[in-house]
Amino acid sequence: MSVTKAPQVVAHPAPAARQHRVAETVSRFRPAVIALLILVIFGGTTIKNSSFDGLSNIQAMLSISAIYLLLSVGETMVIVTRNVDLSVGSTLGISAFAVGEIYNHDPHMTMVVIFLAGIGIGAVCGAIIGLITTVARVPSLVVTLAALYIIRGLDNIVGSGVQIEPSVIPHTLVSLGYSTVVGIPWLFVLVVVVALAAAFWMRSFPAGRELYAIGSDPEAAVLAGIPVARRVFTVFVISGALAGLGGVLFLAQQATVDSTAGTGYELVIVTAVVVGGVAIFGGSGSVIGAVLGALLLQVINQALVAAQISAFWDSAIAGAMLLAAISFDRLISFRASRALVATEGVSYVE
Amino acid sequence: MSSNAGTAARPSRSMVRSLRRWESALVLILIAVIAFATIESPDFLTTTTIFFGGLDIGQIAIMALPLTLIVITGEIDLSVAAMLGLSACVFGYAFEHGTGAALAIVIALLVGALGGSLNGFLIARLGLPSIAVTIGTLTMFRGIAEVVLGNSEVTNYPTGLTVIGSKPIFAHLAYPFLFFLILAAIYAVVLHKTPVGRSLYAIGLNKEAAFFSGIRVNRTKFILYLLSGVVCAFAGIVYALQNDSSIYTAGQGLELNVVAVVLFGGVSIFGGRGSVLGVVLSVLIVAASQVAFTLINISSEEQQIIFGVLLLFSVLVPNSAAGYRRLQAWINQVRRSAPAAGAGPSG
Numbered sequence: 001m002s003v004t005k006a007p008q009v010v011a012h013p014a015p016a017a018r019q020h021r022v023a024e025t026v027s028r029f030r031p032a033v034i035a036l037l038i039l040v041i042f043g044g045t046t047i048k049n050s051s052f053d054g055l056s057n058i059q060a061m062l063s064i065s066a067i068y069l070l071l072s073v074g075e076t077m078v079i080v081t082r083n084v085d086l087s088v089g090s091t092l093g094i095s096a097f098a099v100g101e102i103y104n105h106d107p108h109m110t111m112v113v114i115f116l117a118g119i120g121i122g123a124v125c126g127a128i129i130g131l132i133t134t135v136a137r138v139p140s141l142v143v144t145l146a147a148l149y150i151i152r153g154l155d156n157i158v159g160s161g162v163q164i165e166p167s168v169i170p171h172t173l174v175s176l177g178y179s180t181v182v183g184i185p186w187l188f189v190l191v192v193v194v195a196l197a198a199a200f201w202m203r204s205f206p207a208g209r210e211l212y213a214i215g216s217d218p219e220a221a222v223l224a225g226i227p228v229a230r231r232v233f234t235v236f237v238i239s240g241a242l243a244g245l246g247g248v249l250f251l252a253q254q255a256t257v258d259s260t261a262g263t264g265y266e267l268v269i270v271t272a273v274v275v276g277g278v279a280i281f282g283g284s285g286s287v288i289g290a291v292l293g294a295l296l297l298q299v300i301n302q303a304l305v306a307a308q309i310s311a312f313w314d315s316a317i318a319g320a321m322l323l324a325a326i327s328f329d330r331l332i333s334f335r336a337s338r339a340l341v342a343t344e345g346v347s348y349v350e
Numbered sequence: 351m352s353s354n355a356g357t358a359a360r361p362s363r364s365m366v367r368s369l370r371r372w373e374s375a376l377v378l379i380l381i382a383v384i385a386f387a388t389i390e391s392p393d394f395l396t397t398t399t400i401f402f403g404g405l406d407i408g409q410i411a412i413m414a415l416p417l418t419l420i421v422i423t424g425e426i427d428l429s430v431a432a433m434l435g436l437s438a439c440v441f442g443y444a445f446e447h448g449t450g451a452a453l454a455i456v457i458a459l460l461v462g463a464l465g466g467s468l469n470g471f472l473i474a475r476l477g478l479p480s481i482a483v484t485i486g487t488l489t490m491f492r493g494i495a496e497v498v499l500g501n502s503e504v505t506n507y508p509t510g511l512t513v514i515g516s517k518p519i520f521a522h523l524a525y526p527f528l529f530f531l532i533l534a535a536i537y538a539v540v541l542h543k544t545p546v547g548r549s550l551y552a553i554g555l556n557k558e559a560a561f562f563s564g565i566r567v568n569r570t571k572f573i574l575y576l577l578s579g580v581v582c583a584f585a586g587i588v589y590a591l592q593n594d595s596s597i598y599t600a601g602q603g604l605e606l607n608v609v610a611v612v613l614f615g616g617v618s619i620f621g622g623r624g625s626v627l628g629v630v631l632s633v634l635i636v637a638a639s640q641v642a643f644t645l646i647n648i649s650s651e652e653q654q655i656i657f658g659v660l661l662l663f664s665v666l667v668p669n670s671a672a673g674y675r676r677l678q679a680w681i682n683q684v685r686r687s688a689p690a691a692g693a694g695p696s697g
Contacts, residue, residue, distance in 0.1 A: 138665040148606065153654035312500055
């Protein structure tokens with residue numbers, strides 16, 4: 001760097017600011033880097049295996065990834081506020097099952113009701129979690145872990161002995177799972193719209209910006225007059241609602257559902273979000289980054305299959321990517337803080 | 351307790367305080383579970399309960415011990431169950447390739463030490479957040495386990511070793527549970543009776559203060575993760591022998607169960623609070639209720655709900671006094687502000 005020994009008395013802020021800007025630029029570039037990686041993987045697999053290049057393969061990939069992308073939107077909001085939501089997989093499961101049950105009773109139910117029901121069930125789950133977390137002020141990790149078991153248990157009880165046959169699921173819903181618009185699967189379009197809306201909200205709305213303030217320093221956020229409890233409650237409701245929507249999409253994709261739907265999603269989603277550049281202790285990261293992180297992991301997963309490399313490597317690669325991502329973040333923040341210390345003599349920057 | 355004449359009539363302060371500990375609640379819950387199960391099912395108070403209860407909970411219980419220490423220092427290790435799977439696979443792979451059981455055990459434990467050191471290096475040395483690191487290593491260890499064994503299953507371990515899954519040792523205890531009890535005794539002594547153990551609480555309460563009072567925070571954390579790797583690898587070997595099977599999905603998804611058992615045992619997720627006794631009680635409750643609920647035909651799904659509710663209570667109850675005060679304060683505030691709000695915007 002261009003930073004040399006700065007004058008002792010009056011510290012010039014410019015070099016530090018520049019250093020800070022470097023760090024910021026790199027973290028802004030994170031989504032671009034991930035997007036590039038995704039394209040490279042597409043390209044690489046195409047060269048390696050000619051049957052992969054078909055448009056339908058990429059379409060299938062996007063369609064399958066859609067639900068993970070959707071859940072990572074809600075998870076990003078929660079993690080940015082220095083919380084975590086481990087209940088998303090269970091919420092998705094119970095929503096998918098409940099919606100299937102509605103069709104069991106009335107196969108001609110309109111789509112609007114179905115979507116509202118799925119989202120509503122998820123939002124109720126999220127609201128209960130949000131209430132417990134904010135009113136009792138207990139760690140969300142524990143609350144959502146408990147919710148993971150409770151919701152999955154309810155799902156199992158409701159679901160025991162009940163079959164959701166593909167025949168009762170109407171064609172209009174199932175076709176969402178495979179039909180495309182200008183070559184892009186509907187599911188993916190829907191998720192991208194949700195992600196863009198969420199990204200816009202977090203970027204440009206006061207309430208969205210406040211999520212970052214809460215995650216950076218919850219106590220300071222309280223002192224700054226931010227309604228912390230209300231915001232945290234809101235993000236849990238949103239995360240739940242998106243998981244509920246994910247349940248409807250799951251049903252659309254699979255056309256059948258059992259009580260294990262969504263099992264184990266929670267850690268996959270958290271991994272994707274962190275790979276996408278969201279700090280696990282809150283305060284930084286973007287929805288776009290997280291969604292791209294989720295897409296990257298899914299694309300790797302499916303590219304391994306398509307390229308006929310043993311799919312067994314999938315998890316090993318995903319884990320290594322997560323470790324690389326957080327190590328990289330650490331390096332950036334370390335360099336930035338060292339530059340601050342060198343130029344301004346401040347040492348309070350962690 | 352001091353042999354004061356007054357204590358019999360009027361409980362001393364320390365006695366009241368010890369009764370208010372979460373461990374006391376756990377003892378009551380354990381008694382309640384056993385009483386309930388005995389009334390509901392005559393088959394509960396038999397030796398088979400002790401054997402199968404211990405067998406089912408064995409690996410979770412063993413993995414809960416190193417995790418307890420890590421959570422007390424304010425960190426977390428989500429890679430425990432993946433390490434169990436990796437160790438079971440490496441053990442199976444080595445055994446299949448003719449190393450013999452003894453060498454296979456050593457290799458599996460070494461892999462555990464290696465994996466634990468990786469966690470320790472990233473968390474203690476590089477200062478990365480433990481929850482993110484161990485989600486990463488969780489995925490990675492499970493992935494390596496997949497690479498090692500693929501879809502194949504290793505079985506037919508020597509019957510002299512698989513006996514740990516089929517026969518009780520003494521007093522109808524299952525081997526895995528006995529391993530847990532021995533390890534728990536060691537962990538209890540280390541945590542509660544040695545300076546190193548006590549220093550874990552200091553680290554969990556305030557890392558900086560602990561550092562400035564001469565505790566080697568990073569080295570301690572590194573050792574904890576290393577130990578966690580080794581102990582979980584041991585649990586993996588137990589798993590492989592007990593089930594006479596090594597597959598890459600061994601113990602998949604157990605990590606959250608282990609975390610739940612530890613937290614239910616009264617260990618604070620923020621660090622600085624918890625005891626081995628609490629975790630042992632938590633293990634006993636889970637083991638007893640698993641057997642009891644199965645006997646009285648409460649499905650495993652309903653057990654999940656009960657467990658989730660208990661877990662929730664384990665954080666809500668210690669917080670309830672403070673929560674009640676906050677609720678009071680909030681109600682008072684609403685009462686006071688209500689007329690003011692009615693009067694319109696003022697200043």
